[in-house]
Each structure stands twice: as C-alpha cells, then as structure tokens.
Amino acid sequence: MQSTTKAAGLVALFLAASCTAPPAQPTAPPPTPPAVPAPAPAGSLADVPAVSAELLPSVVKVLTSGGNGSGVVYTADGLILTNEHVVRGASTVQLGFADGRRYPGTVQAVDVITDLALVQTDRRDLPVARFRTELPVVGELAIAIGSPLGFENSVTAGVISGLHREIPGTAAETQALVDLIQTDAPISPGNSGGALVNARGEVIGISEAYIPPQAGAVSIGFAIPAATAVDVAEQLLTTGRARHAFAGLEPTQITPQIAAQLNLPGTDGVIVAAIVAGGPAANAGLQPGDLILAVDAEPTRRPEDFLGTLRRRNPGDTINITVRGPGGQERTTQLTLTDRPAFSQ
Known part of the structure; x- marks a missing residue:
C-alpha cells in the first residue's frame, strides 16, 4: 500500500x-x-x-x-x-x-x-x-x-x-x-x-x-x-485536546494585486482578512483590512510568520502587534491571546 x-x-x-x-x-x-x-x-x-x-x-x-x-x-x-x-x-x-x-x-x-x-x-x-x-x-x-x-x-x-x-x-x-x-x-x-x-x-x-x-x-x-x-x-x-494560542483573526498573504489596490510598496506583510467577533483581535481594535507589519517588533512578512509566532506563545500571553490601517496610519497595540476554540481550525 x-x-x-x-x-x-x-x-x-x-x-x-x-x-x-x-x-x-x-x-x-x-x-x-x-x-x-x-x-x-x-x-x-x-x-x-x-x-x-x-x-x-x-x-x-x-x-x-x-x-x-x-x-x-x-x-x-x-x-x-x-x-x-x-x-x-x-x-x-x-x-x-x-x-x-x-x-x-x-x-x-x-x-x-x-x-x-x-x-x-x-x-x-x-x-x-x-x-x-x-x-x-x-x-x-x-x-x-x-x-x-x-x-x-x-x-x-x-x-x-x-x-x-x-x-x-x-x-x-x-x-x-x-x-x-x-x-x-x-x-x-x-x-x-x-x-x-x-x-x-x-x-x-x-x-x-x-x-x-x-x-x-x-x-x-x-x-x-x-x-x-x-x-x-x-x-x-x-x-483529549491540546491548547493553542488564538488571536481571533484570519491572516492572508498580500498578492501583487492587493498591493496595487492598496498602494502598498510591496507584498511584505499580512492582511487581516477576517476578525472573530468578540475575539482577541476584535478586543484589541483590529479590523478587516488592517496590515500586520510586526509582532513584538519582529517583522511579519507572510501568514506563516504570524502563525509561527503564535505557535511559540501560550494562551494568556500578550503580544505587541504593529498594524497599518486602511488609511495608512501605523499603530502598535497589545493583543492578549486566548485558548483556541474547539470550532476553530
């Protein structure tokens, strides 16, 4: 076989x-x-x-x-x-x-x-x-x-x-x-x-x-x-289950088309495609369309970078996440991770 x-x-x-x-x-x-x-x-x-x-x-x-x-x-x-x-x-x-x-x-x-x-x-x-x-x-x-x-x-x-x-x-x-x-x-x-x-x-x-x-x-x-x-x-x-850090957002790769549409200088960074209502990202003030630039001052160039960061954190940890809003303003905010809900993959 x-x-x-x-x-x-x-x-x-x-x-x-x-x-x-x-x-x-x-x-x-x-x-x-x-x-x-x-x-x-x-x-x-x-x-x-x-x-x-x-x-x-x-x-x-x-x-x-x-x-x-x-x-x-x-x-x-x-x-x-x-x-x-x-x-x-x-x-x-x-x-x-x-x-x-x-x-x-x-x-x-x-x-x-x-x-x-x-x-x-x-x-x-x-x-x-x-x-x-x-x-x-x-x-x-x-x-x-x-x-x-x-x-x-x-x-x-x-x-x-x-x-x-x-x-x-x-x-x-x-x-x-x-x-x-x-x-x-x-x-x-x-x-x-x-x-x-x-x-x-x-x-x-x-x-x-x-x-x-x-x-x-x-x-x-x-x-x-x-x-x-x-x-x-x-x-x-x-x-019977494992606990994982959960940010409550869906990270998506920036494509050349998205970069052109948003007037971005390149494809480095992660777009927030969706936010879980009442989740950590929502509580931290993140919104769909935000561009994640860094986590704890470490550049986040791809969704895999973001997921790798979560893998090395625990529920209850707080991360500093740097984002650029749709209007171009950059800000750093604290996001407290929770345990991943059973429904979330």
Whole structure:
C-alpha cells in the first residue's frame, strides 16, 4: 500500500486520507517518556548503524484504508505517536512492527493544529523512544526512520539544516507547517509520523513534510520539534485536546494585486482578512483590512510568520502587534491571546 501525496503551496504533505478522525476519549495517562537534557554530539555517518539498530524497534508502520505512514512508540503499553494527517478519517488502523508482527490500533486523540495524533494498540512491553525536548544544533547528524512509500524499517541520514522554519504558501491549507526543523535527511511520502533522530538515538522530531523535486528542491524535509510533539501528546493524554494560542483573526498573504489596490510598496506583510467577533483581535481594535507589519517588533512578512509566532506563545500571553490601517496610519497595540476554540481550525 502506498501513501498518497498532496501539494500545499511548495510542499508535499504525506497525506493518507482526506478528513479528520474524531478524537476518542483518552484513557488514563500511562508513564511518559523521559526528556533528555544533556547536550547532543554532532555525530557522523559512522553513528548511523548503531542508532538505527536501537531505534528501529521503536518505529512502526501505520496503515489505513487510504495509505500508510509511520509512528513512534511513545509508551511501553502501546501508545503510538504519529501525524494527524496519517490517520485522518480513520478510527482504527493497522500497526506494523519491526519484528514483522501486526496489531490493530485505535485512534485515541488528534490535534489538527500541530498535525499530531495518538494511536493505542494492545501490544505491550514495547521499546519506548527517548525524546530530546531541546532543539538540535544546525549541522548535527539527523537520521530519518520510517516507512517511505511502504518500505518498512527504512533509514536515511543527513544533517539539521535549519530551525524555526515556516513553509511559504501553506497557511491557507494548514496551520501545521510552522516552527519546524529542516533537514536534508531524505524524507518521502510514508515517512510522515516517523522519527527524526540524533547521534545519541534520541528523537528530535516527528517527520512531517518535504518540498518535492519538481519545485526545484533537493532534500529539503521538515519535522515537528520533539518539544512540540511531547507537549501536545501529554495534553492529548490528559484532556483529549491540546491548547493553542488564538488571536481571533484570519491572516492572508498580500498578492501583487492587493498591493496595487492598496498602494502598498510591496507584498511584505499580512492582511487581516477576517476578525472573530468578540475575539482577541476584535478586543484589541483590529479590523478587516488592517496590515500586520510586526509582532513584538519582529517583522511579519507572510501568514506563516504570524502563525509561527503564535505557535511559540501560550494562551494568556500578550503580544505587541504593529498594524497599518486602511488609511495608512501605523499603530502598535497589545493583543492578549486566548485558548483556541474547539470550532476553530
């Protein structure tokens, strides 16, 4: 069975289905994997065989009626962490383990905003992956483990190419492709939900997306940082949902046509396309048509920049947002973020 691929702007996501599975009620939280605070070495290709041997039993193949992806063993009693888009539309899946055995799995909870999901299986005494919640260093070894195009137990290697990446042109389709780790370890459809690992065998990210060769890219892949994955997984375990900072506005890219219509000097900035009545942006005095120039003095050139800023904030945080009104007046106002409502994607 082969995973399907969907383009989102420049990036192809490893989508296995087309709609979101409804979250089930979570079971009592099992013991959670340890965070690893010690510094990680840069590593080299000589480390790949030993790391692969250690981690392969902790990475599974996730099969649905629409295709396949990958997952990472999160707890010894059968909880698997994967991408939401891998299990989208499914309530049950099949899990293929490195020893060749297969077990059914039940989708426990999902988070569309970060594209993460938890799947429970009855298999016990599984080898739990170790997650490193500190960000990796650019240039250190990165090993991707998963089931690309259905090839189970596949390993590729490269380096960490960048941090805090937002993928241009994707905000209209998904809010997941922000604040990502970039790697040149080859990632293909079916790697989604698998492990990105450092030279110590610690999971530093969950494989998420790649920019395809037809866009002119060579080995540009992305992963959700382990800190985000662990934080969301723990919230899903505890409450069945994850909390996210919510600004109450819809950010839209400035096109050349919009720039000409509004007499703007260029296409840098984010247009406020809509405001949620009674939400944080409305309470801060923002209006549709306002141009967001910066958040906390950091330039906001694209919607993905704005979403990346929100990803690094928490409900209750206050941000300073600089906007230019339709009349050309610039102002900076404070906006207090709230928890994202359940209806908002």
